[in-house]
Amino acid sequence: MFSPSNVTLNDILEKLSCPLLLLWGDLDPWVGPSKAEKIKEMYPNSSLVHLQAGHCPHDEVPDLVNEALLNWAVPLSSPISSKAI
Secondary structure: OOOHHHOOHHHHHHHOOOOEEEEEEOOOOOOOHHHHHHHHHHOOOEEEEEEOOOOOHHHHOHHHHHHHHHHHHHHHOOOOOHHHO
């Protein structure tokens, strides 16, 4: 049975095989930016964007979050070739 107490962040990251975007509110009073740096070190296939926001950047600075998402995701998508159409 799944229980948060028996699963670590490292367990989750070891199973991940896709790019990971970390949008981090540097003003988060609970999980500071050093945690983001640690995750970045643990999972090299990640991109880290520091935002001047707290725990919920998507609520606090949605325009910056959307911009960061687009800047990260667009290069990941490959154009559809004309042969596939």
